Amino acid sequence: MKHSAQGAAGPGAGTAAAAVRIPVQPSAADAARSLSRDRSQSRDASQDRGRTRGAGEPDGSARGEHTHGEPPAPGPFVPGPSVPGPSVPGPSAPRPRALVQRSSVRGQVLDALRAALVTGELRPGEVYSAPVLGERFGVSATPVREAMQQLALEGAVEVVPNRGFRVVERGDRELAELAEVRALLEAPVWLRLARTVPAERWAELRPLAEATVRAxxxxxxxxxxxxxxxxxxxxxxxxxxxxLVRIAGDVHRRSQWPPAGAPAARGRADLVADAHEHTALLDALIAGDPDVVRALIGQHFTGALRDSWALGL
Incomplete structure (x- = not known):
């Protein structure tokens, strides 16, 4: 979706600005009379607000309401080819601030780009421009560029001056190293938690484990x-x-990006096998069987070391 930017004053703003004159400055006596009149009007307005408002109710400024003129922000929209344009709320609907809307669009674009990295739709070594991707998502280039800059911070892409962003090419060795780091970070924590966390807390994670199987x-x-x-x-x-959660999550996400020359995605059977390891581990943790837990954790993370592209471990 492309938006054209135009000043609020319209095409005649330049002519109007040229016609502005400096007002005649008031005398000291006039200024004193004006100040006295303003104070009197302010007291009267304050008394009127006190009569209108209920006891203990704050005025508009205390509630955070803006009493000066502020242009309305457009309503939220979901980028993508299936959405023709912005969904404008009715007069009675709340209108979010523009900053919130842009952040939301950026987040949606970032999620879409991350998914395209996992599936291989964004191919390693290829350069993608923000305007072209913006047309594809139905948004301007700005949220795409912001999302790409976040991916650059995460190490998924690199900036190519005057061209766009290149998807980083990963080799088998790099992904094997990421899998090893994951094993070193997570496996000891799992083993420690297996000894200290009660069965009912593990049972609370059942919906998340089952969600991996459905996915x-x-x-x-x-x-x-x-x-x-x-x-x-x-x-x-x-x-x-x-x-620990933040660092391990970052390594986990990076380990899900395929290396250059790899198949576009792992097959359904591989994904289902990985997901069932989650439910088996959870069953053993709830049952409190330390030997089975130790064996399954070793299998879970050793499998990541064997597979240079550990998408679901």
Whole structure:
């Protein structure tokens, strides 16, 4: 969706600005009379507001309401070819601020680009421009550029001056190293949690484990990747270490990007097998069987080391 930017004053703004004159400055006596009159009007207006407002009710400025003129922000919209344009709310509907809307669009574009990375739709080594991707998503180039800059910070793409963003080419060695880092970060935490977390807390994670199975059964790699990260994030959160959750989640996401020359996506059977490891692990953790838990954790993360493209582990 392309939006044309035009000043609020319209095409005649330049002529009007040229005709503006400096007003005659008032004398000191006139200024004093004006100040006295303004104070009197202010007291009268304050008394009127006190009579109109209920006891204890704050005025508009205390509620955070803006009493000066502010241009209305456009309503939210979902980018994509299936949405022809912005959904404008009715007069009685709340109108979100433009900053919130742009942040929402940027987030949706970022999610779409991350999914395209997982599926291989954004191919390693290829250069993509923000305007072209913006046309594809039905948005301007700005939220696409902002999303791409976030992906650059994450190491998924790199900036190519005057051209766009190139998807980083990953080799098998780099992904094997990421899988090893994941194993070093997560496996010891899982083993420690297996000894300290009660069965009822593990049972609360059942919906997330089952969600990975449903996502795998759908055969959508991007959907499975998201569900997989959600399950692992919930397990690590039990340790109460936010930095661990953040760092492990970043490594996990990076390990889901395919290397150059790899198939576009893993098959449904592989995704389902990975997902069932989650439910088997959860069953053993709820049952409190340390030997089975240790074996399954070793299998889960050793499998990531064997596979240079560990999409769902």
């Amino acid at each position: 795998a059964s759908s055969g959508c790699p991007a959907g499975y990747a998201e569900a997989d990260r959600a399950f692992h994030r919930a397990v690590l959160a039990l340790a109460g270490n936010e930095e």
